[in-house]
Amino acid sequence: MAEPMLDVDGLDASQQLLRDNIRRYLKENFTPRIQQAEADKRFPHELIGGLADFGYLGGYLPEADGGLGLDYLTWAVMMEEAGYCWLSLRILLNGLNIVSGIINAYGTEDQKARFMRPLLRNERKTFVSISEPDVGSNVAEIKTRADKRGDRYVLSGSKLWITNGLFADFGIVVARTFSETCNGELSLFLVERDETPYEIRPVETMFARSTGTAAFSFDNAEVSAANLLGREGHGLKQILIGLNFGRLNVAMGAVGAAQSALDLSTEYALQRKQFGRPIGSFQLVQKHIVDMTMKTLAARALGYRAARSMQNGNSRTECSIAKLYATEAAFEVANLALQVHGGMGYATEYPIERIFRDTRGGMIPEGTTEIQTLIIGREILGISALT
Numbered sequence: 001m002a003e004p005m006l007d008v009d010g011l012d013a014s015q016q017l018l019r020d021n022i023r024r025y026l027k028e029n030f031t032p033r034i035q036q037a038e039a040d041k042r043f044p045h046e047l048i049g050g051l052a053d054f055g056y057l058g059g060y061l062p063e064a065d066g067g068l069g070l071d072y073l074t075w076a077v078m079m080e081e082a083g084y085c086w087l088s089l090r091i092l093l094n095g096l097n098i099v100s101g102i103i104n105a106y107g108t109e110d111q112k113a114r115f116m117r118p119l120l121r122n123e124r125k126t127f128v129s130i131s132e133p134d135v136g137s138n139v140a141e142i143k144t145r146a147d148k149r150g151d152r153y154v155l156s157g158s159k160l161w162i163t164n165g166l167f168a169d170f171g172i173v174v175a176r177t178f179s180e181t182c183n184g185e186l187s188l189f190l191v192e193r194d195e196t197p198y199e200i201r202p203v204e205t206m207f208a209r210s211t212g213t214a215a216f217s218f219d220n221a222e223v224s225a226a227n228l229l230g231r232e233g234h235g236l237k238q239i240l241i242g243l244n245f246g247r248l249n250v251a252m253g254a255v256g257a258a259q260s261a262l263d264l265s266t267e268y269a270l271q272r273k274q275f276g277r278p279i280g281s282f283q284l285v286q287k288h289i290v291d292m293t294m295k296t297l298a299a300r301a302l303g304y305r306a307a308r309s310m311q312n313g314n315s316r317t318e319c320s321i322a323k324l325y326a327t328e329a330a331f332e333v334a335n336l337a338l339q340v341h342g343g344m345g346y347a348t349e350y351p352i353e354r355i356f357r358d359t360r361g362g363m364i365p366e367g368t369t370e371i372q373t374l375i376i377g378r379e380i381l382g383i384s385a386l387t
């Protein structure tokens, strides 16, 4: 029997085929919608359902739970291709999959039926709400509170930077919980727009303009006790597991965006002529292309390494390394791509300026570059510089 074909990144033939099929599908179905969606600041959510067959909607979950049982390396390739097409797509898929993963791990059967299964069918839209005006990197300091009153919790506080918050109809809210059995530890709540009254304000951002970033205010807003996700007071651990998975997704999206910037630049360098020659024939432009290539390859290698570690069940440091390196590398690659494109790099009709803005965003959510550095440093040195 012939050996399965491996490419240099260690993907087998089925993973390579999947990558090619996804790239073609996203180019045909999503790419033509990008320009308008960015201008309208509204992502075409209805297109996401078409990605279910590839496994983008919870495909990494076991088949018994509604997934396809995909391994994490295959998943990483899929996130990479989402980023290659459009970082906003990767961003929304990240939220959808973090939420479905947490519900699958900690939710009741009723919560899986009401929240997770509809998400996997693209019938509902979701968000993850952790950050607050005064709380970013230090999640443990969250101020929003949830007070237990009978069969309900009462939420009060402000949340900020909620991706998809403008469009989503439910999501996970992290709140400090007070009840007979919980004295201020964090818990997760599934908060529904139709059931719990909360104020939603748009937040204009430099990047991912179609992803509906919002701020929320909860003013004694009631949520049913049936919507407590997992155990009271265990929210910090639960959300950090979700964020670790998110770091793999962010890293791989960044790799895809870097590859896209590199491909566009290579094409442009061959086609654009100055001084009677293609600009790609100038040594300084070649240096840019070579630097972009090396950064992209290194980021991909670290991303796939993190995916393999996740498959083996131990990936915290690897995901931080991949997230840190890939997001920084992608922005450097996008910056060089803009340089190679000259003035055209600034034109909004061309993808480079969007990729430049979008790759910059990767260094902030899911733990900033500095926070990833401290997580990795703590692991290497055994000393925490975080607090």
Ligand SMILES: Cc1cc2nc3c(=O)[nH]c(=O)nc-3n(C[C@H](O)[C@H](O)[C@H](O)COP(=O)(O)OP(=O)(O)OC[C@H]3O[C@@H](n4cnc5c(N)ncnc54)[C@H](O)[C@@H]3O)c2cc1C
Residues within 6 Å of the ligand: 128, 129, 130, 131, 134, 135, 136, 137, 138, 160, 161, 162, 163, 164, 205, 207, 208, 213, 361, 364, 365, 366, 367, 368, 369, 370, 371, 374, 385, 386, 387
């Ligand atoms: C576009 C966008 C989308 C987002 N989406 C979501 C979302 O969907 N849900 C959500 O909950 N949040 C979201 N976030 C928020 C994001 O997670 C936070 O912005 C991030 O955690 C950083 O928090 P902060 O902005 O408050 O910065 P801060 O924590 O105030 O940090 C400011 C600076 O100080 C540095 N710093 C902080 N502490 C340390 C330390 N101990 N050592 C060294 N340096 C430190 C940081 O690295 C950073 O450079 C999003 C953010 C953006 C920009």
